Amino acid sequence: MSPIDATDRRIVGATQAGLPFVPRPYHAVAEGLGLDPEEVMARLRRMLEAGIVRRIGAVPNHYALGWTANGMSVWDVDEGALPGLGPKVGALPFVSHCYRRPRRPPLWPYNLFAMVHGRDSGEVDAKVGEIAALLGSSARAHDVLVSTRILKKTGLRLARQEGAPA
């Protein structure tokens, strides 16, 4: 992954918090940082191409849009079948995140995580059923973890550089 320098970090920090709703938002960000607007756009373009910035756009709030129910479905999938099945689960329209993570036996036997969204818990259950059908006998076990309380949620921020003040 290409390294990013202090200027990149400042730009990401400023744009991550939200672009202003003015006709020339990158110019406004550049002015706030004391940078050239063309440099701000060029650096963002480079970070986008390098995969450091995943996307630039509107970040919707699922809850406000009516997706009030979600379940983190977790699956114990056969290692040999996972490379073929993982992308299929990830492509389902109601799945927002889909990752392979390590098992931690005996406490945690699951290696596939798929975050499922719905308007209510019944809809989430039905969607989990669709994933179960897709995985078939390749999934030995699964569970659905419903979040009961959000205890802390801050947008992901760029990690501070080692040694930088908190």
Add this chain to the structure above:
Amino acid sequence: MTTLSPTARHLIDGFQRGLPLRPRPYAEMADRLGVDEETVLALLARLQAEGVVSRVGAVVEPHAAGWSTLAAMSVPPWALAQIADFVSAYPEVNHNYEREHRLNLWFVVTAPTPEAVRRVLDGIEYRVGVPVLDLPLEEAFRLDLGFALQWH
């Protein structure tokens, strides 16, 4: 649930990614939506004020400039609130959820290096006295590239 105008729906569906990196991105957005720039600016301000759109900005790859992991703990229900507050107080913790499971506390730790993440997990494990499961992302089958509303 919030009722969205067709323009608002098109905006949210079409611009979760790919905001132009050119001087007047909202004017380009307006062209594609068939409205004028002022309408887009006013609409975005309203959607943000209503909480439908939390922001318009950059979404960063978690492992691009550092390391992160998903961590889970099984804590006694009577102690959960106190332990959760303790965990949330770490600046490296950016999400913390209670979930219905024996592993009832789930949180994301982000720091510059895997070692720094490990130190946070070790610190929590030592102070709370409960094992912390370290479940880092090994492969993404779907990245957070936005979420479709069209089938809603």
